[in-house]
Amino acid sequence: MILKIILFWLFAIAALAGAVSVVIAKHPMRAALGLLLNFFSLGIIYILLKAPFLGIAQIIVYAGGIVVFILMAISLLGLRQIPGDRDLSARGFFSILITLAALFGALGVLLFIRLPANPSQDVGAKELGQELLGPMLIPFEIASFVLLVGMVAAVALTRTRREK
Amino acid sequence: MSPQITIGLALVLFFIGAFGVLFRKSAIFTLMCLEIMLNSANLALIGAFTAWGSPIAQAAVALVMAVAAAEVALGLALVVIMARHGDVTLDAFTSLSGHEEE
Numbered sequence: 001m002i003l004k005i006i007l008f009w010l011f012a013i014a015a016l017a018g019a020v021s022v023v024i025a026k027h028p029m030r031a032a033l034g035l036l037l038n039f040f041s042l043g044i045i046y047i048l049l050k051a052p053f054l055g056i057a058q059i060i061v062y063a064g065g066i067v068v069f070i071l072m073a074i075s076l077l078g079l080r081q082i083p084g085d086r087d088l089s090a091r092g093f094f095s096i097l098i099t100l101a102a103l104f105g106a107l108g109v110l111l112f113i114r115l116p117a118n119p120s121q122d123v124g125a126k127e128l129g130q131e132l133l134g135p136m137l138i139p140f141e142i143a144s145f146v147l148l149v150g151m152v153a154a155v156a157l158t159r160t161r162r163e164k
Numbered sequence: 165m166s167p168q169i170t171i172g173l174a175l176v177l178f179f180i181g182a183f184g185v186l187f188r189k190s191a192i193f194t195l196m197c198l199e200i201m202l203n204s205a206n207l208a209l210i211g212a213f214t215a216w217g218s219p220i221a222q223a224a225v226a227l228v229m230a231v232a233a234a235e236v237a238l239g240l241a242l243v244v245i246m247a248r249h250g251d252v253t254l255d256a257f258t259s260l261s262g263h264e265e266e
Contacts, residue, residue, distance in 0.1 A: 051210055157245060
């Protein structure tokens, strides 16, 4: 139990560090690697919070798929640091202000509500599949349709027309 | 782990991502910060799962993952289009209106 708590805090700090490094990084490649750290730590946290299937899926889909996708895009397009990105001008100041105000508001709300602590069982692939193909069948099918539309739209958007 | 701590962590991550979306100019950074925000929503759902113990929260996380995959595919397609036009900042992304500037 104590090991679980230590691991939770370790990976929570890693996730926060990854997220902060995405926001403040100069070069997109560093930001993508910070994103990888964030996704991987969140996957471990899911496993610690009794969602082992989702933890593995998080590491496969996000850390293995989406980050590789972003890295490919960065290196394919040769994206570099943009001058004037991340300047602490009026926009940076106001975004810090708005974000901190919203964050403390939300944390304050969280302090005043009582959440039950349910000692629940691990939800593995079997329970998750029964849930997805039972009561959540229609959202599941709609999600597959959204994926298909997204894929076709990405291909159609990036298609180059051949000049005759 | 108490659900309060999990949801608190999700909140902090969400607002780090929101700050990035507001702060950065480059489209690829905005996309990455959006991914952080989506992930923190997932973490909040897992926190709700530890509070109420219903597997429907985990099913919702699986659906959010599918939507995030579609979102990043479309977002990166838009970044590719912007890079072809030579500028990947969001401020320059106005050419969907049909007429070029100048």
